[in-house]
Amino acid sequence: MIDASDPRLADxxxxxxxxxxxSLEARxxxxxxxxxxxxxxxxxxxxxxxxxxxxxxxxxxxSDVLEGLGDRVHVVDDAVMEEVTGFPVHRGALAAMExxxxxxxxxxxxxxxxxGPRRVVVLEDLVDHGNVGAIFRCAAALGVEAVxxxxxxxxxxxxRSVKVSMGAVFAVPYARMTDWYGGLAELRAAGFRTLALTxxxxxxxxxxxxxxxxxxxxxxxxxxxxxxxxxxxxxxxxCIPMSPRAMDLGVxxxxxxxxxxxACHGLMRGR
Amino acid sequence: MIDASDPRLADxxxxxxxxxxxSLEARxxxxxxxxxxxxxxxxxxxxxxxxxxxxxxxxxxxSDVLEGLGDRVHVVDDAVMEEVTGFPVHRGALAAMExxxxxxxxxxxxxxxxxGPRRVVVLEDLVDHGNVGAIFRCAAALGVEAVxxxxxxxxxxxxRSVKVSMGAVFAVPYARMTDWYGGLAELRAAGFRTLALTxxxxxxxxxxxxxxxxxxxxxxxxxxxxxxxxxxxxxxxxCIPMSPRAMDLGVxxxxxxxxxxxACHGLMRGR
Numbered sequence: 001m002i003d004a005s006d007p008r009l010a011d012x013x014x015x016x017x018x019x020x021x022x023s024l025e026a027r028x029x030x031x032x033x034x035x036x037x038x039x040x041x042x043x044x045x046x047x048x049x050x051x052x053x054x055x056x057x058x059x060x061x062x063s064d065v066l067e068g069l070g071d072r073v074h075v076v077d078d079a080v081m082e083e084v085t086g087f088p089v090h091r092g093a094l095a096a097m098e099x100x101x102x103x104x105x106x107x108x109x110x111x112x113x114x115x116g117p118r119r120v121v122v123l124e125d126l127v128d129h130g131n132v133g134a135i136f137r138c139a140a141a142l143g144v145e146a147v148x149x150x151x152x153x154x155x156x157x158x159x160r161s162v163k164v165s166m167g168a169v170f171a172v173p174y175a176r177m178t179d180w181y182g183g184l185a186e187l188r189a190a191g192f193r194t195l196a197l198t199x200x201x202x203x204x205x206x207x208x209x210x211x212x213x214x215x216x217x218x219x220x221x222x223x224x225x226x227x228x229x230x231x232x233x234x235x236x237x238x239c240i241p242m243s244p245r246a247m248d249l250g251v252x253x254x255x256x257x258x259x260x261x262x263a264c265h266g267l268m269r270g271r
Numbered sequence: 272m273i274d275a276s277d278p279r280l281a282d283x284x285x286x287x288x289x290x291x292x293x294s295l296e297a298r299x300x301x302x303x304x305x306x307x308x309x310x311x312x313x314x315x316x317x318x319x320x321x322x323x324x325x326x327x328x329x330x331x332x333x334s335d336v337l338e339g340l341g342d343r344v345h346v347v348d349d350a351v352m353e354e355v356t357g358f359p360v361h362r363g364a365l366a367a368m369e370x371x372x373x374x375x376x377x378x379x380x381x382x383x384x385x386x387g388p389r390r391v392v393v394l395e396d397l398v399d400h401g402n403v404g405a406i407f408r409c410a411a412a413l414g415v416e417a418v419x420x421x422x423x424x425x426x427x428x429x430x431r432s433v434k435v436s437m438g439a440v441f442a443v444p445y446a447r448m449t450d451w452y453g454g455l456a457e458l459r460a461a462g463f464r465t466l467a468l469t470x471x472x473x474x475x476x477x478x479x480x481x482x483x484x485x486x487x488x489x490x491x492x493x494x495x496x497x498x499x500x501x502x503x504x505x506x507x508x509x510c511i512p513m514s515p516r517a518m519d520l521g522v523x524x525x526x527x528x529x530x531x532x533x534a535c536h537g538l539m540r541g542r
Binding site: 041044137140141142143166167240243245251257258259260262265 | 312315405408409412413414435437438514515517520521522524528529532533539
């Protein structure tokens with residue numbers, strides 16, 4: 001059996017060390033899919049498999065995925081799995097996958113006259129991988145057709161994002177802006193009306209916002225919300241109406257996933 | 272300075288060991304609030320303080336809370352804090368608080384003719400503390416006036432629930448059913464129309480459900496959703512309409528917090 005220090009297992013090292021993983025995955029152009037369901041979705045989405053690390057009991061159910069991988073299939077026991085990855089991998093199977101080059105923002109949005117997405121969500125500097133994954137899952141469930149990330153937004157292909165998204169990160173097209181400052185101009189050029197979601201209750205309630213043919217909803221980071229630049233540049237600030245009692249209860253906002261869910265649901269209107 | 276093994280710090284032991292904490296907190300009738308904001312909310316909600324464990328730099332900003340606690344204030348350095356709790360406490364201050372006796376379900380709901388909540392959420396067997404906390408935050412933000420828990424639902428006063436809720440667990444009244452089997456009968460007796468949220472797209476879309484004077488929305492557990500008993504017994508099954516493409520994308524449901532957020536938002540209708 002292969003040993004935890006074998007270089008062929010380097011792709012799986014220290015999966016809970018975020019900083020180390022970020023640099024390792026960027027350097028080698030890889031990401032890690034966890035569990036049978038998510039691995040299957042990554043393969044179905046066309047990502048090439050670099051290798052698979054799994055315990056014996058998963059070999060049979062993943063046999064079709066493993067076929068043709070030859071010596072890039074590494075069957076180990078739980079102890080080796082934990083030694084390599086740094087945690088007990090309950091789902092018993094990991095796959096190291098090749099990243100692909102991301103399309104450009106223009107490529108995902110299409111031109112103003114082209115066929116293309118009509119409802120998109122734009123994430124500004126969300127730093128939590130779980131939140132990014134959860135928002136992709138909402139987007140896929142509720143008909144949002146693409147996600148655009150600001151330059152500093154967390155990586156949708158990071159293991160935790162992938163897992164929380166249930167693989168929706170493979171299914172919803174996305175792109176990363178190269179320019180935060182001018183990011184909204186590109187959305188407008190593609191014919192999108194930009195709605196900036198804010199907790200500010202004097203903004204237009206989302207249910208009453210003008211929804212044109214193409215709408216982009218802007219969502220801000222966990223702590224500070226949208227930057228003042230994006231709030232100012234957007235076509236319309238919109239809010240989710242809160243209970244008049246919420247402030248008395250000490251609750252002045254929703255968390256970003258809850259807000260995103262309500263907003264994605266609201267974007268289905270007029271479709 | 273007090274030592275990590277001092278019995279006066281026993282309330283704060285191993286905060287990341289869920290099983291140990293559950294039994295310790297039940298036995299001593301305590302819970303732990305983390306961070307200045309949450310501690311203040313617990314105190315404001317009237318929970319008595321057993322003791323406070325904090326690092327020196329938080330003493331000044333919490334001085335009003337600490338007043339009168341005498342030798343139940345334990346100032347330690349980061350290393351002792353970590354040794355006692357088992358993790359680096361970034362928020363620098365913890366308070367052990369006394370639990371209070373929970374009201375009965377009938378006490379929270381009030382009789383059919385009484386003044387009482389008109390919108391409640393009922394959680395069946397949610398096991399994740401973070402999800403329970405997030406749903407309390409949604410409830411507080413969106414005007415849901417009470418939460419009812421099934422007997423096996425996770426504890427809203429567990430540290431992680433409290434933290435994720437941003438203290439909303441102190442502000443939204445809640446009760447725990449003693450009887451799962453007959454739980455819905457008690458809701459009906461109090462005059463509530465029960466809506467069972469299901470991913471089944473043949474159910475009534477939530478936006479078109481009949482909302483009477485008093486509505487209770489039933490939310491099922493993370494994995495399996497509502498039990499067949501509750502689904503069958505509810506007055507009406509309701510769903511959040513998903514994109515027709517979602518199934519093709521491999522997404523067959525929303526996560527429970529996203530669903531709860533959309534549902535709480537939907538319950539504001541007709542208020």
